Amino acid sequence: MKIDNLEQGFFGIGIQNGKTPENLGVLWRSAQNMGASFIFTIGNRYAKQASDTHKAVGAMPYFHYDTFEDFYLHLPKGAMLVGVEHDEKAEPLETFVHPRRCVYLLGAEDHGLSNEAIKKSHFLVKFKSRLSLNVSVAGSIVMYDRSSKSEFST
Template identity: 85%
Template sequence: MIVNNLEQGFFGIGIQNGKTPENLGVLWRSAQNMGASFIYTIGNRYAKQACDTHKAVGAMPYFHYETFKDFYKHLPKSAMLVGVELTKNAENLEQFTHPRRCVYLLGAEDHGLSNEAIEKAHFLVKFQSTLSLNVSVAGSIIMYDRNSKATFST
């Protein structure tokens, strides 16, 4: 069997200025289970995560960036940045076609994504929720949706 990695695509997921290490650990655990290629943080950095019981940080690459600008200049070539944010301009996740090669970015629960991240995102997505959700729950929903649709835009 011949495997074409460009055809398969990839995705990474991370948090900008995460609030608690527990949220990060749960997101990492979900990322490993949902097939993420890498995980990352921007701003706040946490070392060991008690909630990362599957030790995802040892199973896939973990990147840390001090600022959004530093992260953005290291965005993988041909990857689309998908911001997850509850805004009027965001596309509903239910109708969203995930890019084949993308990086998902979630903001902290209390502040959301920075204005710079919102402006630079190729796509903004949201899903039906009256209030904001726990960031690791939101990330898990995004990854589940990606996997369940298994149809990607180029």
């Protein structure tokens, strides 16, 4: 069976100014399991983590950007930026139709996404949670939601 990447689409996931490096390792492990095409950081760099037991950072492309502006200039052609943020303008994840080609951006647990990232996101999504979640858990929920839905938008 031949896989058509244009039909299937792709996604990458990363964190802007991640607070704790351990969360990166857990997110990368989930990203590898959920079929991410690449992973990235903006601001704080990834450092080897014991929590990345599958060594995902060596198994898929990893990119680092010093600033959001640098990251935004390097978005893959045709990819939609999906910010994950608890914001009044954000769409509920439960009804969100994931773009076929997209990049998910999460913010640090204590500050969330930067104002610039929120403004430049093509979509903002949020999901119900009684309390604040760890960034790696939030990212894993978004990736699971993507994999569980069979239809994609543009």
